[in-house]
Amino acid sequence: MNKYRSQSKYCYPETDVLINKFDEKDQEKLNKLETTFTTRRIYQLYNKPITGSFGLKHLQKIHRFIFQDVYSFAGEFREEQISKGKTTFAHPLHIQTYGMEIFKELKNERFLKDLNKEKIVERMSYFLGEVNILHPFREGNGRVQREFFRVLAMKNGFELDWSKVNQSEMIEASISSVNDSNAFKNIFMKNIVNEQPDIQLIKQFQSLKKSNELEL
Structure with missing residues (x-):
């Protein structure tokens, strides 16, 4: 039984192995292939992030980019209910509406603009918790979330x-x-490199955003 506890429409019949572009039915071999190709894509994003508009479509673009070599469902919202351990994620019918509410709230907070380290850590913890419970993709949510919040x-x-x-x-x-909006605070406090906002980093983001817009 896989981590989502039931047979999935995304898996090969009578297995827990996700249908993939390599047609690899051995889970260990698929894990190695997935790690190889997604790590390569994530490295590319470190050099040129997908800036987006910090909404659902932005999440989808990141997921599609990272998993494009491995799964045909890359960038698509899941169409089945999933859970992990005792945590049940958002019902697939509610991903769009719930997701829009989350990112509308983020937009209303001006995408966390002009916050000091302590405050931005607090709000990122809240929003990461919300996006995590949304869990919009069948596989790879964690990697997408980490890249999304890195860019934010x-x-x-x-x-x-x-x-x-x-x-x-x-x-x-x-x-x-699930029950504590501050659950990721220590995580963010640990992985934020700088104590004060870096103006050069903001300028780098703005130049990347303009570059992406030109490509569109």
């Missing part, structure tokens, strides 16, 4: 280094975030 932090002059946080810390915080 960059927009506001903060550099996130996710290598400072291990997987067990993220899992523990994810579980706690």
Whole structure:
């Protein structure tokens, strides 16, 4: 039984292996392929992030980019209910409406503009908890969330280094975030590199945004 506890329409019949572009039915081999190709894509995003508008479509663009080599459903919202452990994520029918509410709130907060480190950590913790419970994709939500919030932090002059946080810390915080909006505060305090907003980082983000707009 896989981590989502039931047979999935996204899996090969009578297996827990996600249908993939390599047609690889061995889970260990698929894990290695997925790690190889997604790591390469994430590295590319570090050099040229997808800036987007920090909404649902932005999440989809990031997911599509990271998983484009592995899954045909890259960038698509899941169409089945999933859970992990005791945590049940948003029903697929509610992903659009719930997601729009989350990102409208983020927009109303001016995408966390002009906040100091303590305050931006608090609000990013809240929003990461909300996006995590949304869990809009069948696979790869964690990687998409980390890249999304890395770019959001960059927009506001903060550099996130996710290598400072291990997987067990993220899992523990994810579980706690269901009932605690501050569950990710220690995570962000640990992985924010700079104490004060970096003007050069903000300018770098703005130049990337203009470059992306020109390409469109």
